[in-house]
Amino acid sequence: MSDTKTKLTQPQVRGSWVQTERKAHEKWASLISRKPRAAALLHLIIANMNSRGALIASQTTLAELSGTSVSTVKRSVKVLVDEQWVQTIRIGSERGGALAYVVNRRVAWADKRKNSQYALFDARVLVSERDNPQGLEGPDLTHIPSMSPADGQLPSGDGEAPPSQPSIDGLEPDLPHLRD
Template sequence: MKDEDKEVRNLHQQNPRGTWVQTERSAHEALAILIAEAPRAAQLLHVLIANMDKSNALIASHATLAKLSGVSTTTTKRALKVLSSQAWIQTIQLGGDRGGALAYIVNSRIAWADKRENIQYARFNARVLVSSADQSDLGTGELRGIPSADPGDIQLPHGDGLPPPKQELHDELLPQLPAIPHSDEA
């Protein structure tokens, strides 16, 4: 199997939860017409729906969407124009015109991945897909690790540690220290 095919397969990793989407019956009728009129747009719509998050959003480059669809970036751009002009998706510009990215929001009257009553809430999250074609370095270097404890482990102090931070007191803002009442005051 080619490395590129492995990468595309790895982009389709399923989450342990939230692996379903729902659709309207009328959307299927409209999708049948889209398949006949613009098959590549219909194919791309299915890719977007399969990868969107609970808020129907996905951020991915044209190159990544093209790779997932198995078509050229030019074909992907044409398909996105069809989907956007026919209100299957909405695109939102993130960042400036140059160097920015697009978020693709699937029309929630067609498909959704959360409880139907949550569609009324305005929020924006997105799943972000990045392929090697979008990056010169996907982080082959090792990241700095942070020590962590497993459940049941006990932390054992080691070494002198750092001195506590020093902060000067201000005359007007003296700390309120708790007082222990004497037994004859109580």
């Protein structure tokens, strides 16, 4: 597997920047004057997209984040799709499903430009409590503690009783401890 392909399969860390084309900014200015809600939604999508230019979110969540109604989001998405600012990919059924919004790479990107030649698809997913009446916290899950290589174990808690054989003087066990 080539180095480029290997890098594409690694999880991406979301950066704090995106890049845009100057020509796209000129057209974006026109969009702002013609369809301000669609232009604002495009900003919101780009601000939350991952390094591949994709975001998965329900229209309810986008409406909540943009301070508009779901019908305004639907109209805005139609404008953005019709004018080729974004592509939508349906996830799930038309009723109850969500859309993946993929930003046109000629408009904005957040990864190395040369990676645009690959069709690897992943996305950031935004969810809202409004879309999840059962809540986002969920039940307490079983947690298995794990240690990093530099971590040291510190005995604590009730635990089992100590071994029945007492320590031999001068050969006490060397338990890990914090040093000043």
